[in-house]
Amino acid sequence: MSVSVNIDKVVKKFGEDKVIDKLSLDIQKGELFTLLGPSGCGKTTLLRMIIGFHSIDDGQIKIDDKVINHIPVNKRKMGMVFQNYAIFPHMTVEENIAFGLKVNKIGKEEMTERIDNILKTVRIEEHKTKKPENLSGGQQQRIALARALVIHPKVLLMDEPLSNLDAKLRIEMRNAIKNIQQEVGITTVYVTHDQEEALAISDRIAVMNKGIIQQIGKPEEIYSRPANVFVSQFIGTSNIIKGIIKKKEDGLYVHLNDMYAVKMNNLKQDEIVDKQEVLVSVRPQEFIITNEESGIKGKIDSTMFLGLNTHYFVNLDSGERVEVIQDSEEEEILPEGKDINLNIKSKKINIYHADTKETLIKAGGHDEQK
Amino acid sequence: MNKNKFNLWNISSVIILLLMLIFIIYPLFLILGKGIFNSETGAFTFSHFIHFFERKFYYITILNSFKVTIVSTILAVIIGLPLAYMLRKIKIFGSRFIQIIVIVSYISPPFIGAYAWIQLLGRSGVITKFINDTFQLNFDGIYGFAGIVLVLTLQSFPLVFIYIMGALKNLDNSLVEAAESLGYSNFQRMTKIIIPLIMPTILASSLLVFMRVIADFGTPMLIGEGYRTMPVLIYQQFLSEVGGDAGFAAAIATIFVIITVTLFLLQRILSRQYSYSMSALKPMQAETLSGTKNILSHIAVYFITFIGILPQLVVIFTSFLETSGGQVYTGRFSLENYKNILFDRDLNAIINTYKMGFYAIIIIIIIGIFISYLTVRKRNLMNSVIDTLSMFPFVIPGSVLGIALVFAFSDEPIFITGTVLIMVIAFVIRRMPYTIRSSTAIISQISPSIEEAAISLGASETKTFYRIIVPMMLPGVLAGAIMSWVTILGELSASIILYSTETQTLAVSIYTEVIRGNFGNASAYSAVLTVTSILSLLIFFKLTGKKEVDL
Known part of the structure; x- marks a missing residue:
């Protein structure tokens, strides 16, 4: 089921400014891959190029050897979890999760089944009919995760998903994310500036600075044998x-x-x-x-x-x-x-x-x- | 992201821009053109302007307008500011109810205030008679300068009040407490902390009051008698010049627009210069006072609120009084006035008002949603132009807009003068800004990632707009739309120029009945208008669970 992501010499320019210059990266099937770096290092830009909110100015991004550069966002079938959760406030938890299934014209029966399954996976069954405003940050983040996963995306993208949570909840949620990701087995790209979070959660990490990848490796490699002073x-x-x-x-x-x-x-x-x-x-x-x-x-x-x-x-x-x-x-x-x-x-x-x-x-x- | 030139956004931008050019910009340029070109020879001339500034009869209206406006604005702040402060600082019994009453007195059109105060303090008003009989005086009623100032002050202080209430709510009480801990006295905290922090709001609201008062037509027309202001002059010149040379009316309108544009720009500059972003973690708490202070503050608050709402009460009360020949009150109660307006003549005025108001509000909501979305989210050159143009109606007095539309659309290719369409267009242009303002405020609060989430889940941009953005915007849009709707009901200054027998509205009917001296019918019409406005507002509060409106 899971796919590999192949990023080949991609370039992103904002005006004259090259934010990302010929960056290449291979993400393997089913792994949780983290883009880690200080703010402004280009990690979120790269993530938004993968999902398609940013165009790719040069180079290409391939999903299982299929170039996706020109596929519009709503056809890419990638699930995204946002920093501020981006839960639709006028819909219940269930309606939020059903949104992606409805626009993808999934049948009624299958929809119910999928929603119930994912609610169980992220453990928010009891909040199914509630409006999101009554739920905590952690619960909202679980909804966001469920909503992204329920459409069976090829890739899951997470943009600093824990940075709005308090310290204790952050640790609880990062364990939850890791467990859910392993259970679903989906290829995941995770963006964070928090090195501890990256070490705890990732299969592999790419450390970025100023639009350039400094090192790619397993958490323990990156910690014990950093490739450079940065x-x-x-x-x-x-x-x-x-x-x-x-x-x-x-x-x-x-x-x-x-x-x-x-x-x-x-x-x-x-x-x-x-x-x-x-x-x-x-x-x-x-x-x-x-x-x-x-x-x-x-x-x-x-x-x-x-x-x-x-x-x-x-x-x-x-x-x-x-x-x-x-x-x-x-x-x-x-x-x-x-x-x-x-x-x-x-x-x-x-x-x-x-x-x-x-x-x-x-x-x-x-x-x-x- | 979307390179397609013909997407929903570009097409709607083009349509909106075209509509604005045809119905706002073109008529205004026509006015300017008529003012500076001789209608027969087509030669460039300043003769109309010279004519205006040569005779005191004409140019005195500028001075009159400014006198009335400056005095009313200052008085409105003097009443509105302490009232708001008292309601925030002191526990007043029924303060929520008082706030609603103040909003109600704000939403009713000024000319109803003028009419009601004529009933009370006019030549044969109740209070006038009482004073004259009791003290053997010969008081001739409150007309002219004093009358206009009285009505417009009472009409305007609620706006200052509502704005300052909002600012005080956002004022963090820890700032005041910090000053207290540093040894500042109560009075010093007021002058050094609170006033400076709400100064931008005081300025902003008084400039808004200024703009409204200077452009008001109905009040000086009804209660001004010989005291003529610019909108009155424009109206009179326009009527007398119909069929002749419209150039002079156009020239006066141009001078008026120059004045209002200057004021508007001044307001924008000031509000940009002096604005603090405040959000109160710990808002000011109302405290219970005791003894005399408590009684005095209650009396003050209740008295001001009562005077503010008095016109509405008078109008409803007098509508149930019997009159002989519609002019003189007999002192008995009856439903005769309602019988007159509902059964003895056609219901057109009432039906027209609701029908045309409804058309206008639908257009306002749809265009308002698009304009606010485009100007906030799809920022480009065309949408910046739309943003600027959508502010124009704030600047153009209703009487000027009325004349401009008549000039522009009384001939081929677009001949719509006298139709429902031109009235609806005038309503839309005049009252759209309320809806745009509150829609823009709410769209700015919606995080762009909400849209991105919907798109990433497979929804198209169009679907995201209808399914996610529009429902999320709706509460804000409706908050503005209710103000648009209520002020459409009371629109007089453009309607009085644009109406025909088929498109007469309630506001126009009230005006004409008062001018004819048919106070019975006028009060019944006014009561219908007032009750409709109040009901609309209450239904809105009920439906949205809000306690405030966006002005």
């Missing part, structure tokens, strides 16, 4: 500090200062020259506060106790400022103003080219971790 900082928190690579006989070492270096086994050796300047990306939990003399010297500027762990903001001797996380249970809390030494977990960190900001970790470097 992704490493956009997904989770990363400290970027300067380093120099030195080639030695037994391999490559990244020097963080005169005294402290770590050996790296997963670097692209061919692209690296001796004494090359690099950017080292270290997540807060990849630092180790140590008593050893070797390490990166710094002074704790401020401490933030958050229960499960403690965050330290540390001013390094180099002038750089980093965030360090320690497990609250295992370690005692260090006072502000204390001088400390930091080591890093070399297998976890990422190394980027100082100019191109692209990763210097070998492809598959992720796997070596295991």
